[in-house]
Amino acid sequence: MNKPARIQARTVITAHANADFDALAAMIAASRLYPDAALVFPGSQEKNLRNFYIQSTTYLFNFKHFKDIDPEAVELLVVVDTRQRSRLPHVAPLLDKPGIKIHVYDHHPDTEEDLKADFSRVESWGSSTTILVHEMIAKGVEPNIEEATVLGLGIFEDTGSFSFASTTPEDFSAAAWLRKNGMDLDVISDLLARDLSSEQITILSALIESAKIHDFHGIEVVIAEVSTDEFVSDFAYLVHKFIDMENVRVMFALGRMNDRIHMVARSRTAEVNVGHICTFFGGGGHGYAASATIKDKTLSQVRDELLALLYSHINPQLVAATLMSTPPVVIESDRSMADAAELMTRFGLKGVPVVAPGGMRCVGLMERKIADKALSHGLGGAALGVYMLADFAQVAPEADLYQVMEIIIGKRQRLLPVISAGDVVGVVTRTDLVNQMVEQSARISEVVLPDRKKERNIRPVLRTRLPGSVIALLEQAGQLGQQLGYKVYAVGGFVRDILLARPNLDIDLVVEGDGIHFARELAALRQGRVKEHLKFKTAVVLFPDGQRIDVATARLEYYEYPTALPTVELSSIKMDLYRRDFTVNALALQLNPGDFGQLMDFFGAQRDIKEKTIRVLHSLSFVEDPTRILRAIRFEQRFNFRIDGQTQRLIKNAVQLKLFHKLSGTRLTHELQLIVDEDNVLECLNRLHELKLMAAIHPLLALDADRMRVLNEVHKVHTWYKLLYLEPKANVWRLFMLGLTMGLEREQLELVCQRLRFSDRELREFLTLRDQLGEALARLMVWQEGQSALSEIYFILAPLPVEAVLFLMARSRREAIRKNISLFLTRLRTQELFIGGDDLKSLGLQSGPVFAHILNKVRAALVDGEAGSREKQLELAKALAQTFPGTKPEAFPTPRNNHGRK
Numbered sequence: 001m002n003k004p005a006r007i008q009a010r011t012v013i014t015a016h017a018n019a020d021f022d023a024l025a026a027m028i029a030a031s032r033l034y035p036d037a038a039l040v041f042p043g044s045q046e047k048n049l050r051n052f053y054i055q056s057t058t059y060l061f062n063f064k065h066f067k068d069i070d071p072e073a074v075e076l077l078v079v080v081d082t083r084q085r086s087r088l089p090h091v092a093p094l095l096d097k098p099g100i101k102i103h104v105y106d107h108h109p110d111t112e113e114d115l116k117a118d119f120s121r122v123e124s125w126g127s128s129t130t131i132l133v134h135e136m137i138a139k140g141v142e143p144n145i146e147e148a149t150v151l152g153l154g155i156f157e158d159t160g161s162f163s164f165a166s167t168t169p170e171d172f173s174a175a176a177w178l179r180k181n182g183m184d185l186d187v188i189s190d191l192l193a194r195d196l197s198s199e200q201i202t203i204l205s206a207l208i209e210s211a212k213i214h215d216f217h218g219i220e221v222v223i224a225e226v227s228t229d230e231f232v233s234d235f236a237y238l239v240h241k242f243i244d245m246e247n248v249r250v251m252f253a254l255g256r257m258n259d260r261i262h263m264v265a266r267s268r269t270a271e272v273n274v275g276h277i278c279t280f281f282g283g284g285g286h287g288y289a290a291s292a293t294i295k296d297k298t299l300s301q302v303r304d305e306l307l308a309l310l311y312s313h314i315n316p317q318l319v320a321a322t323l324m325s326t327p328p329v330v331i332e333s334d335r336s337m338a339d340a341a342e343l344m345t346r347f348g349l350k351g352v353p354v355v356a357p358g359g360m361r362c363v364g365l366m367e368r369k370i371a372d373k374a375l376s377h378g379l380g381g382a383a384l385g386v387y388m389l390a391d392f393a394q395v396a397p398e399a400d401l402y403q404v405m406e407i408i409i410g411k412r413q414r415l416l417p418v419i420s421a422g423d424v425v426g427v428v429t430r431t432d433l434v435n436q437m438v439e440q441s442a443r444i445s446e447v448v449l450p451d452r453k454k455e456r457n458i459r460p461v462l463r464t465r466l467p468g469s470v471i472a473l474l475e476q477a478g479q480l481g482q483q484l485g486y487k488v489y490a491v492g493g494f495v496r497d498i499l500l501a502r503p504n505l506d507i508d509l510v511v512e513g514d515g516i517h518f519a520r521e522l523a524a525l526r527q528g529r530v531k532e533h534l535k536f537k538t539a540v541v542l543f544p545d546g547q548r549i550d551v552a553t554a555r556l557e558y559y560e561y562p563t564a565l566p567t568v569e570l571s572s573i574k575m576d577l578y579r580r581d582f583t584v585n586a587l588a589l590q591l592n593p594g595d596f597g598q599l600m601d602f603f604g605a606q607r608d609i610k611e612k613t614i615r616v617l618h619s620l621s622f623v624e625d626p627t628r629i630l631r632a633i634r635f636e637q638r639f640n641f642r643i644d645g646q647t648q649r650l651i652k653n654a655v656q657l658k659l660f661h662k663l664s665g666t667r668l669t670h671e672l673q674l675i676v677d678e679d680n681v682l683e684c685l686n687r688l689h690e691l692k693l694m695a696a697i698h699p700l701l702a703l704d705a706d707r708m709r710v711l712n713e714v715h716k717v718h719t720w721y722k723l724l725y726l727e728p729k730a731n732v733w734r735l736f737m738l739g740l741t742m743g744l745e746r747e748q749l750e751l752v753c754q755r756l757r758f759s760d761r762e763l764r765e766f767l768t769l770r771d772q773l774g775e776a777l778a779r780l781m782v783w784q785e786g787q788s789a790l791s792e793i794y795f796i797l798a799p800l801p802v803e804a805v806l807f808l809m810a811r812s813r814r815e816a817i818r819k820n821i822s823l824f825l826t827r828l829r830t831q832e833l834f835i836g837g838d839d840l841k842s843l844g845l846q847s848g849p850v851f852a853h854i855l856n857k858v859r860a861a862l863v864d865g866e867a868g869s870r871e872k873q874l875e876l877a878k879a880l881a882q883t884f885p886g887t888k889p890e891a892f893p894t895p896r897n898n899h900g901r902k
Contacts (some may be wrong), residue, residue: 006070011037012093014066016082018293021191022127025154026080026105028061029132031143034078039063042090044554066090074102078264081128083114084284105131111279124286124600126171127158133174147180152183152510153191158289160240161192165268166288203228204238208246208255216310219271222246223306225254225299232257239264250274254302261294261302298610310406321397323433324418324426332357333364335518337387338380341371351415353424354388360423365415373620379632385652387619391645394419397426408433412604428554458498458589459597465498470505473526473547477509478591480522486513489573489588489600496584499609500639506620508550510576510588515539515553519614522551530670552576574602581628582635583608583615612641619646626663629654630671633687637680660696665757668697676736682715694740698755700748701740711739713810721806724826728802735803737766738773739810746770747827773804780808785816791860793820794828828863834870835877843881854880 013030015023019042026285027039029871041063071093079088083106085095094100095115103119107128123131129151136143143151155175159167162175165798175183203226210589211224224242232238232255243266250272255262263273264282267288275285281302283292294302309448313548330353331340344352344366354364366388374380374670393407394417406432407413418426462471474490479486489510511518516532519539523530528543536845537553554576577586577600588600599606608615616622622629629651636643654660660668675684685703688694695702703711730828749770753763779796782788797805802825809821840851858876861867867876 007038007064007068008073009038009069010073011076012040012074013037013078014040015080016043016087017089020157022154022158023081025130026128027152028147028150029129029136030078030080033135038069040066040091079104080105082106084111085113085115086282087284089429095577107131108736109275110285127155129154130174143181148178148181148183152178153188156188156192161169164288200238203232204241221310222248222251225298227256228592229258229704234454235262236264237709239266252306254299256299261299263292264267265290277313280309284889300610306405320395320399320418320428323404324428325432326426328353328424328427330355330424335384336380337371337374337382337384340366340384341375344368349416353417353427354384362394362417362424364390365392370619377623404428456599457597458599461596465501474591477522478593478596482592484513484518486511486518488591490591491588492585494589495589510554510573512554512573515551519551575895577602578617581631583617586617614641614643614646619650622650626654626659627667628669631694633684634675634678637683638678655692655696665755669756673733676732682712685711698752699750700744707742710742710811714739717810730802731805738807769804772800776800776808779816789864790820791863794863797824831862833858833873835873839877845881845884850884
């Protein structure tokens, strides 16, 4: 079937993506000035505009989809209500077409990405439609009633029905001319006067409740935010409602909808150009009204950047050159970690730029704490290039304050190189920035102190996400700490999962004091008992109701050598959290009265949770403990997060250093067992394969396509079996080990089991299981549906543990085999015979192998559907018994109603 021919249009008219009424109206006005043009509507998220467009405009005007137009035929592109290339993705092929002519009509201020146009009319009037209307007036082009109404709608909307400060006399005169040509005010009133839905009322209430006033040198700016999983239609209209209700001069509304942040900005003062600010977020507009749609950032991240941008917007004289320290202290990349530590000690620095040998070209950053840790692990001779931060930002001397703040605050880069002509000429540190901000404004200094613990009280969240009994326990622990003079915190995954709204009642407490003494006192209060670990200054409190709490003394762990178990020293809560694996696990919740529910976040955990990121706390984390790599995979897949780029590079470095080789098999096995217990075990295994981690554990465990296919089936059959709630439960570790070692010879299997430190008994049992599987698989291969009895499958499977049966089900590609294994697991293996040994004794048979022979024959008949009642089983047993010497058929008893044993 031939595709329809594309439209051969020489002229195309369009506007910016997410068009509003002004953009639509300006396009229609332009169509009167370019009569043969095809109109390409870019789409809109405004519900009323969509409905209006669909119901009316599609048949009144010549709108087309760009995909229906032949780009080769287009000679002229007319763009209205924007000049920014980034706001025209739907016609991108035309923008880059050689020889294309471009005409623009716009009322927005200039930007760096404005199109180079062959003709341009830009006026700072209230709407773009006004510009096109005045062009029509000048050329004597009169609209009909429908056109006049649509054009009036664009002007009314973009001027706020002539109430915005951006409204000009030209807007009034354009509307007056349209009114003379039949503009229908009733239609415009109906479209602009919208009734709020219940959802919109809820969103408006959330905006009002969240609104905060920020004072920037006497200019008050309101920032409000809302979060929802669905797109909110007419978000801009709700902002207008808010402004009218609260008489706001400058407002930024942030709405997280699905995976994007929608920003709507309005200003009634020339001192705040919201169009300029929105361009930093990839949006646009004019000084009084603007918007942006932001991807890959969280609500809090956008808010922080907005605050920094507003401050720098009002202080344009501050640039990197005025903030930087110069000349910079640098170190060449071919020097060692020991050299870097010595240099930073000598100058009292927390970090230095790393430059290429023989020059000043910056190639990385090195922090003092990383260099010190490297020395403590005996890595002083390692090259800087291995552990330096290679993914970093840099700025030019003329970079404004916003750019500097965005990197140091938003990206948490402590040290910012300033580059001129390719060389480092200075550095801006976090301290430099903080000192500048404190000097300028005490209010803003709070915004730019990311090294402070980020505190907020989540007591209301606890009430909704934890059982009352757990909250009571936490409160009692806090009260006890207060009495003893200790600060008590809930920490780690328990706190993380509260924020993620995930069930987790595994409570870990950290005490700034004597943790073991605290545990003893808590146990006494609740009639519990204590297990103490004096070496690590930890304890476990076990309560009568089964609840348990792990209690630790706030401590700093250091590792005497890579992969060693930690040595413990007393420390504070911040250092205790710093020893943990990832930022998302480095959270603490204060429990003492007065501060109960206060969240402690020193390392940006809340930001990483919102950004769904797994990030290590420092770059030597995996050197200290490579099992953290396996935990990173588990957390990434469990929470649907992602491992950040720097952490992934550190994982690859740990593999190259062969750090897994130094880990004990016991620790590796424990982590692998935790992985196969995860709901997303397949995703974990795929990620392990992608990062070459299974091969790092042992080369024979490398995953190929055949193994992954079987492991995928293993996961399916195990999930199916779990949902049946049958006994016995499958040993998931043994089940997945069968898949992971599939295809290995016996000697190879022994090597893998020895690496994973299987005990002699575990090794013997696993090897036996493998042998049984091999035999069972060989027998199943010759079984043929329709020719072989079902009972043959029963007797193949009956001697095997449930893990082996499930593995055979996963391994088999024959549907008949899988179906019959399913039947065995769900029904056949639990079916009882109606006769037993007593019945056979009554025939005069002596106990011995003959009993097993006859009962197996009877069971085969039961499985094959030939002896489903006691009577039939007795009859078969009698016939079989007669074939053995010593049988007394006349003594065969009358059938009984009670069931015999198996």
